[in-house]
Amino acid sequence: MNQSTCQEISDKSLPTEPLWRIRLRLMWRGLGRNWAFFVENRIGLVGLGIILFFFLLMIAHPILMSTVWDPVVYDPVIGYDEITIDVTVVDGQITDSLQEINIDVAKIDYDPAAQVGDVLTILAQPAPPSRAHLLGTDPLGRDVLSQLMYSTASEFTLGIMAALVTVFIATTIGAVSAYYGGLIDTFFMRLADLIIILPFLPILIVLGALFDLELIHLALLIGVLGGFGGTTLIIKAQALTVKVKPFIEAARIAGGSDWHVIFTHLVPNLMPLAFLYMMFTVTGAIFSEAVLSFFGLLDINMSWGIMIQLAQNQGYLLSGTRYWWLLMPSGLAICLLCTAFYLVGRALDEVVNPRLRQR
Amino acid sequence: MTGFILRRTAQIVLTLVVFQTLLFFLLQAQPGGIQYQFIGNPDIPPEAQQLIIERLGLDQPLEKQYLNYLKNFLTGNLGFSFVHYPRPVMDIIAERAPRTILLFLTATVVSFYTGFFLGRILAWQRGGLVEYGVTLGGSFLYTVFTPWFGLVMIWIFAFKLDWLPVGKFLNPLKWQDAPVRANVVFGHMLLTALVLSLLLFILYLVTHKIGQWKDPIRRVGITGFLLVTVGVWAASGLGGYALDIAGHLVLPTLTITLTAFASTMLLTRNSMLETLREDYILTARAKGLSERVVRDRHAARNALLPVVTSLVLNLAAVISGGIITETIFSWPGMGLTLLQAAQQKDIPLAMGALTFVGVLALIAHLVVDVLYAFLDPRIRYH
Numbered sequence: 001m002n003q004s005t006c007q008e009i010s011d012k013s014l015p016t017e018p019l020w021r022i023r024l025r026l027m028w029r030g031l032g033r034n035w036a037f038f039v040e041n042r043i044g045l046v047g048l049g050i051i052l053f054f055f056l057l058m059i060a061h062p063i064l065m066s067t068v069w070d071p072v073v074y075d076p077v078i079g080y081d082e083i084t085i086d087v088t089v090v091d092g093q094i095t096d097s098l099q100e101i102n103i104d105v106a107k108i109d110y111d112p113a114a115q116v117g118d119v120l121t122i123l124a125q126p127a128p129p130s131r132a133h134l135l136g137t138d139p140l141g142r143d144v145l146s147q148l149m150y151s152t153a154s155e156f157t158l159g160i161m162a163a164l165v166t167v168f169i170a171t172t173i174g175a176v177s178a179y180y181g182g183l184i185d186t187f188f189m190r191l192a193d194l195i196i197i198l199p200f201l202p203i204l205i206v207l208g209a210l211f212d213l214e215l216i217h218l219a220l221l222i223g224v225l226g227g228f229g230g231t232t233l234i235i236k237a238q239a240l241t242v243k244v245k246p247f248i249e250a251a252r253i254a255g256g257s258d259w260h261v262i263f264t265h266l267v268p269n270l271m272p273l274a275f276l277y278m279m280f281t282v283t284g285a286i287f288s289e290a291v292l293s294f295f296g297l298l299d300i301n302m303s304w305g306i307m308i309q310l311a312q313n314q315g316y317l318l319s320g321t322r323y324w325w326l327l328m329p330s331g332l333a334i335c336l337l338c339t340a341f342y343l344v345g346r347a348l349d350e351v352v353n354p355r356l357r358q359r
Numbered sequence: 360m361t362g363f364i365l366r367r368t369a370q371i372v373l374t375l376v377v378f379q380t381l382l383f384f385l386l387q388a389q390p391g392g393i394q395y396q397f398i399g400n401p402d403i404p405p406e407a408q409q410l411i412i413e414r415l416g417l418d419q420p421l422e423k424q425y426l427n428y429l430k431n432f433l434t435g436n437l438g439f440s441f442v443h444y445p446r447p448v449m450d451i452i453a454e455r456a457p458r459t460i461l462l463f464l465t466a467t468v469v470s471f472y473t474g475f476f477l478g479r480i481l482a483w484q485r486g487g488l489v490e491y492g493v494t495l496g497g498s499f500l501y502t503v504f505t506p507w508f509g510l511v512m513i514w515i516f517a518f519k520l521d522w523l524p525v526g527k528f529l530n531p532l533k534w535q536d537a538p539v540r541a542n543v544v545f546g547h548m549l550l551t552a553l554v555l556s557l558l559l560f561i562l563y564l565v566t567h568k569i570g571q572w573k574d575p576i577r578r579v580g581i582t583g584f585l586l587v588t589v590g591v592w593a594a595s596g597l598g599g600y601a602l603d604i605a606g607h608l609v610l611p612t613l614t615i616t617l618t619a620f621a622s623t624m625l626l627t628r629n630s631m632l633e634t635l636r637e638d639y640i641l642t643a644r645a646k647g648l649s650e651r652v653v654r655d656r657h658a659a660r661n662a663l664l665p666v667v668t669s670l671v672l673n674l675a676a677v678i679s680g681g682i683i684t685e686t687i688f689s690w691p692g693m694g695l696t697l698l699q700a701a702q703q704k705d706i707p708l709a710m711g712a713l714t715f716v717g718v719l720a721l722i723a724h725l726v727v728d729v730l731y732a733f734l735d736p737r738i739r740y741h
Contacts, residue, residue: 197724201679202716206709209701210389294506317510331507338502
């Protein structure tokens with residue numbers, strides 16, 4: 001058999017496409033199949049829709065700031081809009097705070113010589129929603145919608161960074177402990193046990209007291225605590241089931257080094273699960289940020305938690321629905337975004353874990 | 360079983376030492392070191408600074424300081440609070456810990472049962488509107504911003520409807536001429552809860568093997584225990600005060616329960632769905648057992664195991680939620696103490712509170728572990 005026929009045979013048996021294209025196609029097909037599973041569960045789609053909505057808000061903010069919104073008025077941190085209203089001074093209980101003002105309040109806050117029946121021009125902050133401020137202004141005269149949209153970016157950054165750190169650490173450690181076992185395994189698993197048992201929030205609160213925590217530090221902290229904690233345990237359990245599969249044996253027999261086997265054969269099979277836990281980490285990170293800034297333990301200038309903290313500091317919390325625009329937008333935004341990532345995570349759970357699919 | 364408990368206890372003690380070690384290095388790692396907390400004020404003259412450092416042993420080598428720290432921790436000496444000086448931290452913890460423990464125990468038990476009960480039903484309602492509704496609602500409550508949710512709860516139940524007290528753990532007007540301090544009543548309430556749950560546990564153990572008469576006997580027993588408890592409290596003359604505290608306990612417990620039950624519920628659902636595929640469920644159905652019996656006796660019993668494991672994760676969540684809830688409801692327990700100490704930079708008290716939280720979490724973990732070994736005999740022989 002000469003050289004050319006040999007070439008011919010191998011040409012016929014081997015696909016003509018380059019390898020990367022085949023891999024891409026397989027991946028695409030896998031994605032399509034998983035997407036079908038994902039779509040089957042409407043809960044995941046709801047979550048995805050909410051995330052998309054907030055993503056659009058995030059993108060829209062800088063565009064609005066540079067076109068329609070005047071930075072002097074609409075800046076989320078230092079903006080100020082002087083809105084004034086005319087109110088009549090009355091004695092006793094007021095029925096409408098936009099038109100009447102109690103005489104005692106008027107004397108203390110505005111004009112000591114105020115009389116019943118006078119018309120005063122006062123600052124209207126926090127102003128209710130109007131055409132200029134779709135969600136009203138906060139007690140310092142800043143636009144609530146602008147704050148809400150501006151904070152979205154930092155929430156996404158925080159959540160995704162914490163999630164990436166968590167997943168990176170958890171996957172590496174999970175895979176390595178499962179692959180090697182022994183002392184490394186014992187050490188990391190006991191560490192994870194310790195971190196799981198201890199409540200997250202008190203530790204972050206004390207850390208907030210000891211150090212000046214900024215958003216990036218918080219993201220790293222949550223990422224590291226999450227990565228060495230519960231997520232590792234779950235990923236390691238998965239890695240153990242992958243480790244005994246024949247293709248790992250095959251890779252080792254073919255002469256793959258330990259690192260090669262871990263990172264090209266073990267880790268890719270842990271990725272779906274890791275992705276799922278990313279979603280839950282995002283929820284946890286956004287929640288922790290909101291709680292810490294609500295308690296004033298974070299060194300950042302604007303976030304959803306700060307918006308609620310301001311409303312609390314200024315005493316608007318128990319006003320019920322009257323000052324709804326101070327509490328509801330930020331409170332709901334936190335709930336919605338956390339819920340959204342959680343729902344996507346749950347839907348992914350059903351994709352990753354075949355036992356949970358519909359009968 | 361005894362060996363298992365001993366082994367677990369030893370592990371927990373070891374974990375506690377590791378935790379304390381981490382705290383120690385955390386203190387050392389803060390900007391300026393630990394001495395900054397004591398001599399950070401520039402108004403303190405240098406000689407006085409030197410004196411403070413010497414007196415606190417901060418000039419000694421690190422390993423000696425560390426051993427001192429551990430020794431102090433083991434002998435219950437957690438230093439003095441900055442804000443409440445000269446009260447020792449341990450004193451403050453002893454005063455406030457029962458309030459947190461009561462809230463924590465009630466919330467854990469109630470949220471676990473609610474979650475397990477609802478999850479069991481949820482698994483049976485696959486694909487229906489109920490499933491979507493409860494899952495969405497549960498996820499929302501699970502991820503809801505707890506401070507905000509607590510305030511909404513106060514606004515609805517204490518302000519608008521005026522059913523429950525707004526905050527604090529007792530009504531001062533009622534306690535003006537109380538014969539004992541509130542903490543005594545608190546201690547007795549905790550003791551009652553403990554004795555009652557122990558009695559119920561024994562009742563379940565004793566009636567475990569009885570066949571047909573099991574349910575009526577249990578019902579009579581539970582009613583009897585509850586009646587005796589109510590009777591004893593009424594006779595002691597402190598019943599009214601206990602009722603006042605219990606009334607203040609309702610809203611915080613409700614808030615923690617609502618934010619914490621969802622994870623148990625969703626996990627029970629998943630666990631039930633996995634159990635339902637087992638052959639013995641098919642057997643049970645083939646035998647013609649009613650759906651309720653299959654669900655409660657055959658599926659739920661086995662689905663309970665992974666849920667109990669997750670209780671460990673939930674414990675930490677309940678403690679975290681408890682801190683927020685205590686703050687929102689001005690419940691003067693350890694959570695509020697921890698937060699206030701952190702905000703006022705009262706580092707010894709904050710560290711003491713964190714130690715308490717850690718010890719509470721570890722002990723709760725131990726209890727759950729033992730419970731788990733009790734439920735699942737396979738664990739004991741590992």
